[in-house]
Amino acid sequence: MQETQYVKGKFVALEGDRVVAEVMRQINPDVVAAYPITPQTEVVQTFSEFVADGRVDTEFIAVESEHAAMSACIGASAAGARALTATCGAGLALMWEMLWCASGLRCPIAMAVVNRSLSAPLNILTDQTDMMGARDTGWIQIYAENHQEVYDNAIQAVRIAEHPDVVLPVMHGLAGFVLGHTLGRVEMLPDEVVKEFVGSYKPRYSLLDIEHPTTFGAYDHWDYFFEHKRQQWEGMNCALKVIAEVGEEYGKLTGRHYGLVEPYMLEDAEVAIVIIGSAAGAVRVAADQMRAQGVKAGMLKIRCFRPFPPSAVAGALKDKKAIAVMDRSSCFGAEGNPVFIEVCSSLFQRGIRAKVVDYTYGLGGRDTVPGEFCQVYRDLLQVVQTGVAEPVFRYLGLRDF
Amino acid sequence: MAQKGWKEISLAGLVADPGNSVAYETGTWRAFRPVIDFDKCTHCMFCWIYCPDGTIMVEDSKVLGVDLKHCKGCGICATECPRKAIIMVEEAKAQRG
Numbered sequence: 001m002q003e004t005q006y007v008k009g010k011f012v013a014l015e016g017d018r019v020v021a022e023v024m025r026q027i028n029p030d031v032v033a034a035y036p037i038t039p040q041t042e043v044v045q046t047f048s049e050f051v052a053d054g055r056v057d058t059e060f061i062a063v064e065s066e067h068a069a070m071s072a073c074i075g076a077s078a079a080g081a082r083a084l085t086a087t088c089g090a091g092l093a094l095m096w097e098m099l100w101c102a103s104g105l106r107c108p109i110a111m112a113v114v115n116r117s118l119s120a121p122l123n124i125l126t127d128q129t130d131m132m133g134a135r136d137t138g139w140i141q142i143y144a145e146n147h148q149e150v151y152d153n154a155i156q157a158v159r160i161a162e163h164p165d166v167v168l169p170v171m172h173g174l175a176g177f178v179l180g181h182t183l184g185r186v187e188m189l190p191d192e193v194v195k196e197f198v199g200s201y202k203p204r205y206s207l208l209d210i211e212h213p214t215t216f217g218a219y220d221h222w223d224y225f226f227e228h229k230r231q232q233w234e235g236m237n238c239a240l241k242v243i244a245e246v247g248e249e250y251g252k253l254t255g256r257h258y259g260l261v262e263p264y265m266l267e268d269a270e271v272a273i274v275i276i277g278s279a280a281g282a283v284r285v286a287a288d289q290m291r292a293q294g295v296k297a298g299m300l301k302i303r304c305f306r307p308f309p310p311s312a313v314a315g316a317l318k319d320k321k322a323i324a325v326m327d328r329s330s331c332f333g334a335e336g337n338p339v340f341i342e343v344c345s346s347l348f349q350r351g352i353r354a355k356v357v358d359y360t361y362g363l364g365g366r367d368t369v370p371g372e373f374c375q376v377y378r379d380l381l382q383v384v385q386t387g388v389a390e391p392v393f394r395y396l397g398l399r400d401f
Numbered sequence: 402m403a404q405k406g407w408k409e410i411s412l413a414g415l416v417a418d419p420g421n422s423v424a425y426e427t428g429t430w431r432a433f434r435p436v437i438d439f440d441k442c443t444h445c446m447f448c449w450i451y452c453p454d455g456t457i458m459v460e461d462s463k464v465l466g467v468d469l470k471h472c473k474g475c476g477i478c479a480t481e482c483p484r485k486a487i488i489m490v491e492e493a494k495a496q497r498g
Binding site for chain 2: 104105106167204205212213214215216218220223224225227228230231234
């Protein structure tokens with residue numbers, strides 16, 4: 001039997017922000033327009049050094065705000081350029097208006113979001129409030145658990161965005177500080193392998209194609225606006241398939257396979273935690289500890305939040321006796337936080353009436369440790385034992401809840 | 402114009418067919434119609450210069466009339482005409498004759 005040969009990379013220790021900058025260097029995009037903001041600053045700082053040192057050919061636009069950063073990326077993308085950027089928290093909020101323009105104009109921009117809370121009270125630390133707030137902007141959203149995933153997602157994001165069946169912008173999230181500012185072990189592929197994997201961008205339309213003059217952003221009345229929104233739905237629907245395909249192709253190249261969701265000890269699990277992002281690492285440890293105590297504990301990590309993969313999620317959770325959905329953002333006044341709502345809707349539509357509870361955790365950078373996730377598993381065992389899920393809305397790691 | 406479904410139209414409303422605004426008859430928006438009194442008109446071309454939609458029809462340096470398929474009835478021509486040769490008539494009345 002022949003052993004599968006994967007491309008051999010180089011193992012390096014890098015902060016998450018530098019990982020993003022290194023991928024941008026390897027891709028060598030046409031345009032980067034970005035504005036520095038904690039905890040994303042190192043991405044822009046490092047990449048601007050690459051520009052200054054002549055290690056990339058990229059046109060780097062030092063803009064005056066994030067609104068301008070996204071506007072410049074949209075203009076560049078419409079002109080047929082491959083445009084990348086990065087932001088976080090308040091910066092993403094300032095981009096708001098233009099996020100919709102990027103997706104509505106079908107500009108396949110890739111953007112790293114170094115997840116940060118939104119003030120007030122003033123806070124620069126990590127949670128997912130920024131990206132969860134942007135979940136309806138028409139951008140594809142994938143999240144990383146660790147440094148290696150930051151690297152791998154940043155590469156795949158470009159391929160996903162530019163796929164002819166998708167043509168939508170992608171934001172890929174990594175936890176501020178927890179991943180962004182800590183050193184992690186990353187296997188970096190050779191530059192030429194990354195360049196070959198992402199290929200060159202071939203836009204269908206371009207402002208600079210004077211042989212085929214095209215107008216971008218014309219006014220769209222009630223008679224066609226709705227139809228163009230339906231096209232965006234189609235791009236999102238296709239993205240589910242494309243994200244899985246790109247993840248599979250990347251897996252064949254590197255040995256690291258990516259899908260829409262990633263189960264851990266889930267198949268025979270009775271109690272399950274559903275989570276997105278860096279805290280999944282702590283859940284793995286908790287699941288191991290509970291297994292050692294004879295509890296059938298498992299985890300479902302959601303990698304791709306937009307488009308949400310309802311069949312994959314419902315399929316993985318259908319036979320679980322109790323499920324805890326972890327939300328690192330807060331929808332004040334809603335009947336559940338973002339991830340909970342999606343999970344419940346996916347289950348309900350497939351006739352699965354599972355016992356599901358929603359935990360808000362880790363807001364404003366609060367650490368959540370494996371022991372706390374063990375408590376969540378014990379809480380779930382109690383739900384199973386009593387048959388009572390109430391209270392459905394819970395807080396993890398909050399004092400006096 | 403027959404309206405098309407989302408599969409038939411260009412992605413994101415991009416206009417890859419330059420000059421196709423002619424096919425969009427903005428004249429249906431009009432509430433008031435410009436009517437030119439050719440006894441007063443000196444063919445000074447002020448209306449032609451000021452019309453934001455290029456609807457003043459001209460040939461051999463003479464104003465022929467208004468392209469009513471595209472005139473939105475904004476009234477700028479009537480305001481700018483130095484001879485007050487253009488009046489705005491309520492569209493319904495103009496159609497009745």
